Amino acid sequence: MTEIVLGVGASHSTLMNTHWDQTFHKDRAERFRDALAEARDRLAAARPDTVVLVGSNHFRGFWLDLIPSFTLGVGECVASGESGTPKGPQRVDVPLARHLAGSLVEDHGFDIAFSARLQIDHGQSHAIQYLLDGLDVELVPLVVNVFAPPLPTLERCERLGRAIRETVLSFPEDRRVAVIGSGGLSHRLPWPDWRAPHGDDEEFMVDAWLNGRENWQDYDARRREIIRAAEAALTPEFDEEFLSLVERGETRRLTGLTAGELEKRAGNGAQEIRTWLLMAAALGHVPGQRLAYEQLPEWLTGMAVAVLDPAHPASPASPEGQS
Known part of the structure; x- marks a missing residue:
């Protein structure tokens, strides 16, 4: 019997690795780091196999020569290792991954892309570095396109999460499965719409995204300079609203937003909440528990961690004051 035992949503930022000594709000950063450790301990206690x-x-694993909306790793998986994150081969639960790929197409009508050699x-x-540190688990990696428009709709992401839930639970072997959504919350990256770059920096970025498949490292130094020069643009009001929906098990309420509306409200980096939405749907939208939310302009991002535990659902947060 296969069970889905835990869900985790967590923001990410490579600046946590590369610029810790330049982080001004150390107290906020440490609270976020502690929340990642708590979520890691919750994962360990849930004892997932996968x-x-x-x-x-x-744009270090996919490039503009081919951008699927959703790509499932069904064989080899290699981490690029940029900015102090893990590098090299990762263990994949191939039987479960291939069951997902087949069932999502045949039973749920998702023409999902797959890769037998995913970067x-x-x-x-x-997330592997901080949430899975020391855990003996295999992965089923799923990459969502959130930065190369046109993007999959929020509604489509939520539907995929529900389909993944049904497909995982139908797997004929025994598995304890956790789901992690990595990304967000509000932030704005100095990244152009690839279809209409303006100025040298934007044209450089699009060139890196199009031509970096074989030599992405050659572009990285200037990419980092462009990102570090960006002014932080956080939207804590949106982040609080979103986390309240997570706590109430109501993230599906955001599925009516278009990509343009979401970017206007919370920045282009907020498109990453698709990963949280998909995770929450895979957990059956059980009410979650917020472990941390910190505004970290040094990392350009509203940083949050939440846990969804189907065995011990959180008490839904009060909707008072929420729009």
Whole structure:
């Protein structure tokens, strides 16, 4: 019998690795780091065999020569290892991954892409580094396109999460499965719409995204300079609203937002909440527990951690004051 035993949503930022000594709000950063450790302990206590790891792509594993909306790793998986995140081969639960790929197509009508040699970046390896540290688990990696428009709709992501739930629970072998959504919350990256770059920096970024498949490291130094020069643009009001929905098990209420509306409200980086939404749907939208929310402009991001435990659902947060 296969069970889904825990869900975790967690923000990521490589600046946590590369610029800790330049982090001004150390108290906030340490609270976020402690929340990651608590979530890791909750995962350890849940004893998963396999983690469905839902993350975004930052143009180190996918390039503009081919950008599927959803890509499932069904064989080899290699982490790119940028900015101090884990590098090299990752263990994949191939039987469960291939069961998912087949059933999502045949039973649920999702023409999901798959890769037998998937390269992931910090959109997932940050979670491997902090949430899965020391845990003896295999992965089913799922990469969601959140940065190369047109993007999959929020409604489509939620439906995929529900389909993954049904497919995992139908797996004929015994598995204890956890689901992690890695990304968000509000932030704005100095990344262009690839279809209409303006100025040297934006044209450089699009060139890196299009031509970096064989030499992405050659672009990284200037990419980092462009990102570090960006002004932080956090939207704590949106983050609080989103986390309240997580706590109440109501993240599906956001599925009516378009990508443009979401970017206007919380920045282009907020498109990563698709990973949380998908995770929450895979957990049956059980009410979650917020472990941390910190505004960290040094990391350009509203940083949060939450846990969804189907065995011990959190008491739904009060909707008072929420829009």
